[in-house]
Amino acid sequence: MKLFLKPGACSLASHIVLEEIGRPYETETVDLAKKVTASGADFLALNPKGYVPALLLDDGDLLTEGPAILQYLADLAPELNLAPANGSKARYQLQSWLTFIGTEVHKNFSPFFNPAATPEMKSQATANLQRRLGYVNDQLAGRDFLLGQTFSVADAYLFTVVGWAQFIQLDLSAWPNITAFLARVAARPAVQRALKAEGLA
Missing domain, CATH: 3.40.30.10 (Glutaredoxin)
Known part of the structure; x- marks a missing residue:
């Protein structure tokens, strides 16, 4: 491959x-x-x-x-166990997270890497990110990873995308469950x- x-x-x-x-x-x-x-x-x-x-x-x-x-x-x-078995409810929960990360988190970072984006576009994207990250932070309460205590491919995607916060000066300190999650994933060999x-x- x-x-x-x-x-x-x-x-x-x-x-x-x-x-x-x-x-x-x-x-x-x-x-x-x-x-x-x-x-x-x-x-x-x-x-x-x-x-x-x-x-x-x-x-x-x-x-x-x-x-x-x-x-x-x-x-x-x-x-x-990086993804639950095909056909299981847990697999659809994984797909739900992958879709959410792709369409609601990933895409709202995009204006910050687009030279043609206006300040208004970036402001709207920031507001969207704050809402979406607030949701993710709540979902991570009491769990190590998005699906519970087991690392999945959705965690790799979330780690990658939220890691872009450092490049756009987005302070993540308001979401302690996310910052703890990022540290946990970063520590994986x-x-x-x-x-x-x-x-x-």
């Missing part, structure tokens, strides 16, 4: 899970502005969507979209390896 990534982007979540499952893999960075990979390949020819993550499978197929990649990787190592590999440790 080969993961196409940009250091620190949402592809970090997939990188973390690859480290968690311990299967052989490679990575290749992508210049998202130029749409060129580190080896000089045309990224758009590989992935017409033009963004990361993208996972090239051993059979030559390409899998895109972070939540799909995360579940695929988790299912390669079911013994690790697989997370440390992925961060180091991306130059983020």
Whole structure:
């Protein structure tokens, strides 16, 4: 497998899970502005969507979209319980979290990385983030991870996205359950390896 990534982007979540499952893999960075990979390949020819993550499978197929990649990787190592069993209610709860993180948290960080975003857009995004993070903070009360006491791929995604708060000067101190969660996830050996590999440790 080969993961196409940009250091620190949402592809970090997939990188973390690859480290968690311990299967052989490679990575290749992508210049998202130029749409060129580190080896000089045309990224758009590989992935017409033009963004990361993208996972090239051993059979030559390409899998895109972070939540799909995360579940695929988790299912390669079911013994690790990184995702509940397919068809279980818990699996749908995981998918609910992945959707929420992608559409309500991830996307509200986007204006801060968009040079065309206006101050009004950023102000609205900040207000949205405060509400969404307040919800997440409440849900983490009395539990180590989003689904309870077991680390899942949703935690890797949340850790990655909320980690962007440092780049936009968003103070997380109002949400102590989130700050404790971030520290807990950051301490995982697989997370440390992925961060180091991306130059983020």
